[in-house]
Amino acid sequence: MTTEQSPSDPVAAGPEGDLPVVLEAEGLTKHFPIRRRGRAALTGSRRSIQAVDDVTLVLRRGRVTALVGESGSGKSTVARLLAGLYPRTGGDIRLHGESVNVRRGKAFRAYARRVQMIFQDPFASLNPVHTVRYHLTRALKIHGRAGDDLEKSLRELLTRVQMTPPERYLDKFPHELSGGQRQRVAIARALGADPEALLADEPVSMLDVSIRLGVLNLLRDLKERLHLAILYITHDIASARYFADETMVMYAGRMVEGGDSETVTQRPAHPYTRLLIESAPDPARLLPAEPEGPFHVKVPSSGGEPPSLIDPPSGCRFHPRCPVALARCKTDLPPRFDVGDAPGHWAACWLYDGAAG
Numbered sequence: 001m002t003t004e005q006s007p008s009d010p011v012a013a014g015p016e017g018d019l020p021v022v023l024e025a026e027g028l029t030k031h032f033p034i035r036r037r038g039r040a041a042l043t044g045s046r047r048s049i050q051a052v053d054d055v056t057l058v059l060r061r062g063r064v065t066a067l068v069g070e071s072g073s074g075k076s077t078v079a080r081l082l083a084g085l086y087p088r089t090g091g092d093i094r095l096h097g098e099s100v101n102v103r104r105g106k107a108f109r110a111y112a113r114r115v116q117m118i119f120q121d122p123f124a125s126l127n128p129v130h131t132v133r134y135h136l137t138r139a140l141k142i143h144g145r146a147g148d149d150l151e152k153s154l155r156e157l158l159t160r161v162q163m164t165p166p167e168r169y170l171d172k173f174p175h176e177l178s179g180g181q182r183q184r185v186a187i188a189r190a191l192g193a194d195p196e197a198l199l200a201d202e203p204v205s206m207l208d209v210s211i212r213l214g215v216l217n218l219l220r221d222l223k224e225r226l227h228l229a230i231l232y233i234t235h236d237i238a239s240a241r242y243f244a245d246e247t248m249v250m251y252a253g254r255m256v257e258g259g260d261s262e263t264v265t266q267r268p269a270h271p272y273t274r275l276l277i278e279s280a281p282d283p284a285r286l287l288p289a290e291p292e293g294p295f296h297v298k299v300p301s302s303g304g305e306p307p308s309l310i311d312p313p314s315g316c317r318f319h320p321r322c323p324v325a326l327a328r329c330k331t332d333l334p335p336r337f338d339v340g341d342a343p344g345h346w347a348a349c350w351l352y353d354g355a356a357g
């Protein structure tokens with residue numbers, strides 16, 4: 001098991017910026033080729049879905065990083081690239097600073113043990129004909145962690161996910177559990193590998209609203225007790241504020257804003273982040289009445305549709321929907337600029353060119 005540490009642990013107590021980096025991606029890119037038929041195939045024209053483009057992110061020990069964006073923005077593709085489920089088109093993934101360049105063999109199995117994924121639908125991710133005991137035993141065996149006292153390890157895993165007494169659940173089938181309990185079993189199975197990073201792809205979006213908080217609190221508890229680095233993927237920017245230490249916003253395959261969650265949700269800098277917040281079910285719980293700061297812009301909620309990723313807009317991919325677009329936005333891709341209102345708050349938007357200076 002991952003060692004639990006006392007509050008006096010220097011890693012747990014150190015300044016946030018000093019927390020060790022577990023997993024990082026730099027310039028991560030994924031283009032899915034489109035199979036062409038007929039004339040296009042004969043002429044050899046090759047097109048692709050540019051699902052993820054030049055994504056850079058860092059997951060630190062004992063921190064939750066939220067990845068927020070609307071449907072089709074590339075969030076799951078980022079998680080699957082990090083988990084090694086897809087080959088990447090470009091970029092680098094590093095675990096503790098070491099590049100990960102293989103997707104099979106012993107080295108990859110060691111990587112996969114340390115970087116575990118939790119999926120949106122716990123029912124689909126558990127085999128309906130097998131019990132909780134089977135799923136957890138299999139995970140422990142695959143990762144060589146069954147040990148001498150398997151029964152004790154199984155009980156420990158269920159206790160970790162607050163399914164107590166464990167004996168009540170071990171011989172149940174997935175259909176005999178509630179949605180929240182099934183997701184806890186999926187989390188316990190991931191913990192069976194003794195991971196350092198969890199990639200949680202919308203882990204509560206298929207659960208009843210009433211039990212979502214319980215599962216998020218469990219993940220937070222695991223972060224604090226086991227010092228896991230967690231990537232939390234969600235559509236719901238309000239839950240990112242509640243649950244994540246840092247929030248990154250993705251639009252049409254590219255990262256557009258990042259920073260600590262409080263700053264990104266309370267003082268969103270990028271016009272797309274403002275749109276996302278204003279179209280959230282209850283914006284009042286997120287935004288102050290009057291946005292602060294010289295660069296903050298109001299984006300109408302009827303903000304249009306996300307673009308095609310086969311032929312994405314030139315320059316800033318948000319420019320066709322952006323109410324404050326500048327002439328250069330159509331041609332020049334904005335790099336990350338410091339917003340200047342909080343350490344580490346950045347936006348990929350020309351409005352901030354020179355803002356921090």
Ligand SMILES: Nc1ncnc2c1ncn2[C@@H]1O[C@H](COP(=O)(O)OP(=O)(O)OP(=O)(O)O)[C@@H](O)[C@H]1O
Nearest residue numbers: 032049051069070071072073074075076077078309
């Ligand atoms: N295996 C695949 N083959 C081809 N295209 C894919 C594949 N997986 C994803 N895509 C495309 O890549 C883009 C990003 O998809 P992705 O699933 O990563 O988005 P998402 O942000 O997770 O969306 P959602 O919030 O709906 O889950 C979409 O246009 C999608 O159609």
Ligand code: SF4
Nearest residue numbers: 316319322329349350
């Ligand atoms: S770079 Fe331009 S188009 Fe893109 S969000 Fe900023 S102002 Fe709008």
Ligand SMILES: [Mg+2]
Nearest residue numbers: 075076077201
């Ligand atoms: Mg997804």
